[in-house]
Amino acid sequence: MNVLRFSDLCDQGLARGRRVFIRADLNVPQDDAGAITEDTRIRASVPCIQLALAGGAAVMVTSHLGRPTEGAFKPQDSLAPVARRLAELLGRPVALKSDWVDGVDVQPGEVVLLENCRLNKGEKKNDPALAQKMAALCDIFVHDAFGTAHRAEASTYGIAQYAKAACAGPLLAAEIDAITKALANPKRPLVAIVAGSKVSTKLSILEALARNVDQLIVGGGIANTFLLAAGLPIGKSLAEADRVGQAKAVIAAMQARGAGVPIPTDVVVAKTFAADAIATVKAAADVADDDLILDIGPQTAATLAAQLKAAGTIVWNGPVGVFEFDAFGHGTETIARAIAESDAFSIAGGGDTLAAIAKYGIEDDIGYISTGGGAFLEVLEGKTLPAFEILQQRAQG
Ligand code: ADP
Numbered sequence: 001m002n003v004l005r006f007s008d009l010c011d012q013g014l015a016r017g018r019r020v021f022i023r024a025d026l027n028v029p030q031d032d033a034g035a036i037t038e039d040t041r042i043r044a045s046v047p048c049i050q051l052a053l054a055g056g057a058a059v060m061v062t063s064h065l066g067r068p069t070e071g072a073f074k075p076q077d078s079l080a081p082v083a084r085r086l087a088e089l090l091g092r093p094v095a096l097k098s099d100w101v102d103g104v105d106v107q108p109g110e111v112v113l114l115e116n117c118r119l120n121k122g123e124k125k126n127d128p129a130l131a132q133k134m135a136a137l138c139d140i141f142v143h144d145a146f147g148t149a150h151r152a153e154a155s156t157y158g159i160a161q162y163a164k165a166a167c168a169g170p171l172l173a174a175e176i177d178a179i180t181k182a183l184a185n186p187k188r189p190l191v192a193i194v195a196g197s198k199v200s201t202k203l204s205i206l207e208a209l210a211r212n213v214d215q216l217i218v219g220g221g222i223a224n225t226f227l228l229a230a231g232l233p234i235g236k237s238l239a240e241a242d243r244v245g246q247a248k249a250v251i252a253a254m255q256a257r258g259a260g261v262p263i264p265t266d267v268v269v270a271k272t273f274a275a276d277a278i279a280t281v282k283a284a285a286d287v288a289d290d291d292l293i294l295d296i297g298p299q300t301a302a303t304l305a306a307q308l309k310a311a312g313t314i315v316w317n318g319p320v321g322v323f324e325f326d327a328f329g330h331g332t333e334t335i336a337r338a339i340a341e342s343d344a345f346s347i348a349g350g351g352d353t354l355a356a357i358a359k360y361g362i363e364d365d366i367g368y369i370s371t372g373g374g375a376f377l378e379v380l381e382g383k384t385l386p387a388f389e390i391l392q393q394r395a396q397g
């Protein structure tokens with residue numbers, strides 16, 4: 001993907017003395033008193049800010065936080081706690097500026113945080129007048145918020161249209177590189193695992209991947225719908241009978257390309273959906289009317305693990321079982337460890353997928369863990385994200 005990179009501009013000395021506007025994702029979780037409970041996103045935004053400061057720029061940073069009402073400030077919408085945490089991490093003062101759209105006073109070597117950008121009227125609708133004012137604040141616009149890359153808002157899209165220069169920050173660039181490596185120029189075989197609870201939420205992902213991948217592995221509730229499509233019994237398991245036709249179409253699309261969608265041969269069932277339910281391994285054909293399929297069986301997991309170890313590239317979204325209950329986590333753990341041990345380049349994303357990666361402690365053995373939940377899923381759907389589109393357009397002229 002051809003986009004301008006902020007690190008290149010800094011290397012060439014082009015940020016020196018310039019006004020740089022960074023759109024970061026500092027949308028951290030907070031408790032009722034406003035204290036930050038988890039600061040990963042703030043820490044992840046530090047390298048871009050440091051790059052700008054080391055490059056001699058006057059640095060403005062903004063982000064959204066929560067879901068404020070545009071034009072109606074409430075104290076809980078303030079980035080003040082974020083400014084304090086950022087100052088600690090950078091080891092320098094970070095002043096918070098409110099009402100910043102018409103002008104920001106900042107000198108080279110300084111960094112200021114611009115109050116919650118979703119408080120500005122017209123932000124969500126990508127109002128051109130607002131975007132032009134924001135663009136006028138800077139010489140260089142840096143998009144470093146992958147989590148919002150699937151949205152076209154004034155501080156993520158319009159500003160990139162009108163700013164003198166628009167480029168990708170290091171966090172966004174890393175996502176672009178990983179996505180290109182996994183989906184645009186993958187080392188084959190490219191194996192995708194699409195699992196999780198519901199087929200309906202991931203149908204467009206399955207359809208898009210069926211056009212590109214060499215093997216499409218399904219798991220979790222999604223696999224149950226595919227078992228149903230294959231005419232197998234699933235008892236009381238989570239499945240979407242109204243999606244069987246679409247599941248069959250995905251299988252047909254893969255078969256037309258000489259590939260397939262492996263259906264679990266064995267499963268782990270329980271009589272109730274509970275952490276202490278008794279787990280029983282069964283052949284997929286033997287599932288009883290009162291059974292709930294809560295995981296793939298050991299034979300299926302071992303077969304899939306062998307395929308993953310032989311892959312050139314792996315794309316993973318979704319746990320293959322109810323991994324939150326240890327008795328039904330073996331399938332997900334086996335898959336996770338196979339991905340970790342595989343020589344393939346792997347990319348993983350999704351809220352629960354990240355929780356599974358953390359549970360099995362394999363963070364360091366995944367090629368790239370995507371930080372943007374919704375944005376990552378849209379990439380898998382084959383969509384061109386607005387952020388990528390506008391940055392490519394700006395790189396051309
Ligand atoms: P992600 O957030 O990674 O995209 P999803 O939200 O689609 O993943 O799905 C994750 C959820 O799916 C987990 O909470 C898990 O317990 C559930 N799940 C997986 N397999 C099953 C199953 N067989 N039956 C019911 N729920 C399942």
Ligand code: MG
Nearest residue numbers: 350351352353
């Ligand atoms: Mg989820």
